Amino acid sequence: QKEVEQNSGPLSVPEGAIASLNCTYSDRGSQSFFWYRQYSGKSPELIMSIYSNGDKEDGRFTAQLNKASQYVSLLIRDSQPSDSATYLCAVPPPGNQFYFGTGTSLTVIP
Amino acid sequence: GAVVSQHPSRVICKSGTSVKIECRSLDFQATTMFWYRQFPKQSLMLMATSNEGSKATYEQGVEKDKFLINHASLTLSTLTVTSAHPEDSSFYICSARGGSGTDTQYFGPGTRLTVL
Numbered sequence: 001q002k003e004v005e006q007n008s009g010p011l012s013v014p015e016g017a018i019a020s021l022n023c024t025y026s027d028r029g030s031q032s033f034f035w036y037r038q039y040s041g042k043s044p045e046l047i048m049s050i051y052s053n054g055d056k057e058d059g060r061f062t063a064q065l066n067k068a069s070q071y072v073s074l075l076i077r078d079s080q081p082s083d084s085a086t087y088l089c090a091v092p093p094p095g096n097q098f099y100f101g102t103g104t105s106l107t108v109i110p
Numbered sequence: 111g112a113v114v115s116q117h118p119s120r121v122i123c124k125s126g127t128s129v130k131i132e133c134r135s136l137d138f139q140a141t142t143m144f145w146y147r148q149f150p151k152q153s154l155m156l157m158a159t160s161n162e163g164s165k166a167t168y169e170q171g172v173e174k175d176k177f178l179i180n181h182a183s184l185t186l187s188t189l190t191v192t193s194a195h196p197e198d199s200s201f202y203i204c205s206a207r208g209g210s211g212t213d214t215q216y217f218g219p220g221t222r223l224t225v226l
Contacts, residue, residue: 034214
């Protein structure tokens with residue numbers, strides 16, 4: 001079983017809609033969770049981090065964490081074409097490793 | 111804050127030569143640095159993890175004698191691709207951890223290596 005799993009997509013949503021990206025993880029000891037965005041040909045950039053169960057909002061982005069069910073999600077409200085990218089979920093277990101999901105490709109259609 | 115730079119951003123070299131890529135954390139001390147490789151339309155692949163002053167830990171299948179990693183200070187790590195071949199052509203990305211959030215990784219802009 002992979003440490004972090006994401007639906008690779010592609011996910012397409014119309015402009016203005018809500019995009020929902022999901023991630024599950026296997027290590028119950030994980031305490032921190034991250035979402036990164038990667039544009040084609042560029043390196044990943046950090047969007048959000050979340051540490052506690054529940055929702056965390058930052059502008060149009062909302063991260064949701066449910067440790068009991070071992071999933072973390074990212075909602076993008078009012079999706080824009082500029083949000084089209086690959087979104088990577090990262091869940092570092094205790095220790096030095098840092099596992100990324102394979103990423104979900106999102107396309108926002110104008 | 112939490113800026114990571116990489117140099118060079120792009121390099122083209124002949125087969126058989128060695129290429130050194132530098133990764134620097136500009137405004138924080140990086141206790142751990144990571145090196146990734148990414149082929150077109152594929153996901154990030156972790157190559158190795160390095161802690162300052164100690165030997166790097168390589169992922170399975172990554173040749174330590176081919177990909178030399180040095181993490182001599184808390185702000186600098188280098189990756190040297192020795193005797194590069196065309197199949198080593200890829201996008202190499204470093205990241206650093208140890209900024210404001212101890213678990214947060216910040217990525218450099220990447221180095222695109224083309225071996226002719």
